[in-house]
Amino acid sequence: xxxxxxxxxxxxxxxxRFAPSPTGPxxxxxxxxxxxxxxxxxxxxxxxxxxxxxxxxxxxVPGAEKYIIEALNWCGIIPDEGVDENGNVVETPSExxxxxxxxxxxxxxxxxxxxxxxxxxxxxxxxxDTAEELSAKREEMEARKETFxxxxxxxxxxxxxxxxxxxxxxxxxxxxxxxxxxxxxxxxRIVKMDDLIRGHIEVNxxxxxxxxxxxxxxELPTYHLANIVDDHLMEITxxxxxxxxxxxxxxxxxxxxxxxxxxxxxxxxxxSLLLKPDGKGKLSKRDGDRLGFPVFPLQWTNAEGExxxxxxxxxxxxxxxxxxxxxxxxxxxxxRELFTMQELTEAFSLERVIKSGARFNPDKAKWYxxxxxxxxxxxxxxELFIPVLEKHGMKIVExxxxxITAGAEMTAQGADFKNHIFTMDxxxxxxxxxxxxxxxxxxxxxIASYLFVSPETYSEKDAAKFWKEENYTPAxxxxxxxxxxxGEFSKESLEGPLEExxxxxxxPMGKVMNCLRLALVGxxxxxxxxxxxxxxxxxxLAARMKNIKExxx
RNA sequence: GGUGGGUUCGUAUAACGGUUAGUACUCAAGAUUUUCAUUCUUGCAAUAGGGGUUCGAUUCCCCUACCCACUACCA
Numbered sequence: 001x002x003x004x005x006x007x008x009x010x011x012x013x014x015x016x017r018f019a020p021s022p023t024g025p026x027x028x029x030x031x032x033x034x035x036x037x038x039x040x041x042x043x044x045x046x047x048x049x050x051x052x053x054x055x056x057x058x059x060x061v062p063g064a065e066k067y068i069i070e071a072l073n074w075c076g077i078i079p080d081e082g083v084d085e086n087g088n089v090v091e092t093p094s095e096x097x098x099x100x101x102x103x104x105x106x107x108x109x110x111x112x113x114x115x116x117x118x119x120x121x122x123x124x125x126x127x128x129d130t131a132e133e134l135s136a137k138r139e140e141m142e143a144r145k146e147t148f149x150x151x152x153x154x155x156x157x158x159x160x161x162x163x164x165x166x167x168x169x170x171x172x173x174x175x176x177x178x179x180x181x182x183x184x185x186x187x188x189r190i191v192k193m194d195d196l197i198r199g200h201i202e203v204n205x206x207x208x209x210x211x212x213x214x215x216x217x218x219e220l221p222t223y224h225l226a227n228i229v230d231d232h233l234m235e236i237t238x239x240x241x242x243x244x245x246x247x248x249x250x251x252x253x254x255x256x257x258x259x260x261x262x263x264x265x266x267x268x269x270x271x272s273l274l275l276k277p278d279g280k281g282k283l284s285k286r287d288g289d290r291l292g293f294p295v296f297p298l299q300w301t302n303a304e305g306e307x308x309x310x311x312x313x314x315x316x317x318x319x320x321x322x323x324x325x326x327x328x329x330x331x332x333x334x335x336r337e338l339f340t341m342q343e344l345t346e347a348f349s350l351e352r353v354i355k356s357g358a359r360f361n362p363d364k365a366k367w368y369x370x371x372x373x374x375x376x377x378x379x380x381x382x383e384l385f386i387p388v389l390e391k392h393g394m395k396i397v398e399x400x401x402x403x404i405t406a407g408a409e410m411t412a413q414g415a416d417f418k419n420h421i422f423t424m425d426x427x428x429x430x431x432x433x434x435x436x437x438x439x440x441x442x443x444x445x446x447i448a449s450y451l452f453v454s455p456e457t458y459s460e461k462d463a464a465k466f467w468k469e470e471n472y473t474p475a476x477x478x479x480x481x482x483x484x485x486x487g488e489f490s491k492e493s494l495e496g497p498l499e500e501x502x503x504x505x506x507x508p509m510g511k512v513m514n515c516l517r518l519a520l521v522g523x524x525x526x527x528x529x530x531x532x533x534x535x536x537x538x539x540x541l542a543a544r545m546k547n548i549k550e551x552x553x
Numbered sequence: 554g555g556u557g558g559g560u561u562c563g564u565a566u567a568a569c570g571g572u573u574a575g576u577a578c579u580c581a582a583g584a585u586u587u588u589c590a591u592u593c594u595u596g597c598a599a600u601a602g603g604g605g606u607u608c609g610a611u612u613c614c615c616c617u618a619c620c621c622a623c624u625a626c627c628a
Contacts, residue, residue: 021628056627131626138625147555147624180626198558207556212626223628247557247623270558273621277564280620327577331566335576354566357621361564364578437590447590462588499587513587525589 012264014046016238018072018079019227021053022064025300025308026071028360029242029274029283032325036271037240038077039326039348046237047092050082051230052103055220061303065103071297074312075322076341081234099234104226111221114229114259115181115214119161123258124213127160127182128172150210152187181214183224183251183258191250196238196269196350203250211251224248228255231266240269240350243357269350272329275359283360293362297321315440316365320372324365329358338371370439378432382424384441385431392445394452395421411537412489417454429535433527447526451535454544455522458552462524466514467552474507475515479545483538495530519548 018034020026026034034050041048050072052065069085072078080092082102089100101107118124127150134150141148148154155162160182161169173179189205213225221229231239249268256265274283277291285308288295299310311321323339331354332339332347339347373381386396397403400410400423408416414423434447458467466472481501487493502512514524520532520541533541 019628023628053628059627127626129626135625145554149555149624178626182626201557203557207624209624215626217626220626222626227628242622243558244622244628249557272559275621282621328565333567335567337565337577356559358566359564361578364565367578434590436592466588502587509587511587517588521588523589527589529587 012235012237014041014044014237015049015235016041016046016240017049017051017231017234017236019051019053019230019241020068021056021059022061022068023056023059024061024064024302025296025298026068027274027283027285028295028297028311028325030068031071031075031077031297032274032328033240033242033271034072034077035075035322035325036330036348036350036353039345040238040240040350041080042345043348047080048077049099049234049236050079050090050102051234052083052105053223053226054103054105055218055222055226057105057218057220067298067300074297075318077322104230105220107226107230108220110233111214111225111229112219115221115225118183118213118258119181121258122184124181124183125155125161126169126173126179127158127210127212128169128176128179129159130178133159150182151185151206151208152210155182155184155210177216179216180212181216182210183213183255185210185251186254191253193249193253194267195246195249196240196267197353198246198270198355201246201249205250205254208250211248224251224255228252228259228261232256232259232261232264235264236266238269239266240271243270243272246270269353271353272355272357274328275357277360277362282357291362293365315442316369317372317376320368321365323372324368328360329354366439373438373441374435376435378428378435381431381435381441381444382428385427385444386424388442388445389422389427389452392449392452393420395419396427397421397423399423411539413535413537415452415537415540417452417536417540417543420452422452426535433531450521450526451532454540454547455520457522458518458548459523462514462518463552466511466518466524468511471508471511472515472552474502474505474512475519476545476549477505478502478507478512478516479519479541482533483542489534489538491528491530491534494534495528498530519544 016037018037020030038048040046050069054060054065065083065087066085069083073085079090081099082090084090089102091098091100115124119126138148150158157163162184185208186205191203191205193201193203195201211224212222214221249270253265256262275281276283276287283295285295288309294309294311294314296308296310297312299313300308302308312318319340322341323344326339326344326348327337330348330352333352389396400414403416403421403423404410408419408421410416410421410423414426416422430448430451431444434444437447438444478498478501482494482498485494485497487497499509502509513529516529517524517526517532520529520536526532
């Protein structure tokens with residue numbers, strides 16, 4: 001049985017919005033809010049709208065809006081309406097009336113009349129107290145361990161159109177440009193609200209204050225007014241936003257009521273916050289720096305030149321990032337953990353969103369990336385690996401033939417170790433063998449660099465353990481055996497005979513193999529010997545055996 | 554301080570009022586493998602505390618504790 005359904009009978013098209021403020025990079029918690037909105041819209045065949053809430057001119061940060069749109073794009077969260085990464089209006093062609101512009105600073109003209117309407121109806125009033133006067137008052141009362149609150153009691157003794165006669169305030173309205181319009185919070189009223197996630201909530205208006213709705217100085221509304229007016233004008237049906245807005249929900253209810261918009265009032269859902277992995281409090285940029293993980297989807301450089309890392313730049317796949325985020329505070333009710341965006345769209349429901357705050361777990365984020373990395377094709381991973389290889393000075397060519405005509409000395413496997421030239425096929429084969437060992441594509445180099453460059457040094461620890469005459473003498477013979485192997489030079493056909501050769505000579509398998517590995521890798525870790533030699537080829541094997549002989553004797 | 558929200562293994566979470574309280578991540582041990590990694594198996598580990606209601610409470614109610622948010626002419 002539904003908790004409530006005050007307009008579920010109304011046949012409105014689902015329209016939800018994500019309304020960020022361009023005051024800096026989008027936090028991953030913000031991405032989650034956007035994601036839940038997006039999933040909800042998709043699931044209900046509705047519209048997802050991005051609205052830029054830039055009503056605070058003092059906190060505006062250049063580039064932040066572009067960053068936000070780009071970050072959402074990277075995540076696959078594309079608006080049906082709003083602004084794109086170039087700042088242009090996005091609107092799906094439809095029979096509906098247009099809702100643009102989607103930037104509140106460009107909508108400034110429309111808010112004043114709504115604010116004045118509230119004053120005329122007696123739901124709001126003009127206030128002439130300066131910010132300085134009010135903060136002085138606050139400090140003064142705080143010193144007496146009391147809390148100043150602008151409400152039905154204090155407003156009588158403050159400077160506003162309620163306490164003063166019109167003959168007194170009207171001239172101020174004309175002459176001054178620093179007044180505000182405040183909401184007249186009613187006295188002793190219980191506001192009854194419903195939240196899609198939290199259920200029924202009641203609050204007494206006596207605990208609330210007269211919020212500023214409109215600022216004459218900026219000719220702009222504050223969040224509360226702009227939000228209600230725009231949600232109404234844009235025909236928003238559900239407001240899915242962060243928990244920090246729950247305390248202002250009564251005001252928002254009262255505003256809808258004052259405007260007479262209750263019938264089309266959106267339903268509300270307040271999402272819990274993302275918490276630090278350890279300790280107390282909500283997840284902040286500092287936690288990322290301290291614990292070594294990004295808190296932003298994309299890298300961000302602030303005005304001071306300080307760089308904050310991003311999931312994208314850290315090598316996360318957007319699908320993995322989105323999947324991880326979706327599961328932080330929501331679950332499908334069963335044991336499934338891996339979801340594509342499409343699957344999320346089908347499975348998502350606000351009813352299953354968790355009420356309590358979710359602690360972020362960086363380990364789980366890595367696990368998700370690992371899972372997605374293994375799901376990628378060898379071809380795709382090869383494409384992604386190539387820039388990493390090139391960064392390390394490797395040159396990747398389409399085919400061996402064209403490289404040879406250009407002067408390269410390619411082996412049968414497609415490698416020129418001297419000139420660091422390798423074919424795509426060479427890389428692809430390596431990728432297929434190492435992808436299960438990595439979390440990020442960038443790990444490939446650390447895991448497999450020895451398949452591109454000969455080891456220059458040898459792990460002292462491993463050498464001390466394995467590089468003994470009784471082990472390396474057989475190892476050199478085994479290398480000769482491989483070199484002289486006449487069968488098909490593949491892992492499958494070489495592996496058996498090689499093992500048989502070592503075993504039949506009565507040599508210790510592990511020690512001999514690790515001596516070879518030391519020569520080929522530089523340490524006693526890595527792929528199977530048969531894999532390594534059939535990748536790098538006989539000549540490179542011989543070169544590396546010669547090299548270790550010279551260096552370790 | 555006030556108001557609102559929240560509380561199941563370390564973390565994310567599951568569990569019509571009836572389960573040996575499940576799963577995943579992390580960690581540990583073992584098996585497999587020529588090493589490492591993978592894989593597989595096993596293990597560690599939770600209903601914040603106290604009262605009710607009930608035959609029976611993780612689940613419903615109350616109190617306490619703790620955590621979070623809000624308490625701006627910021628969003």
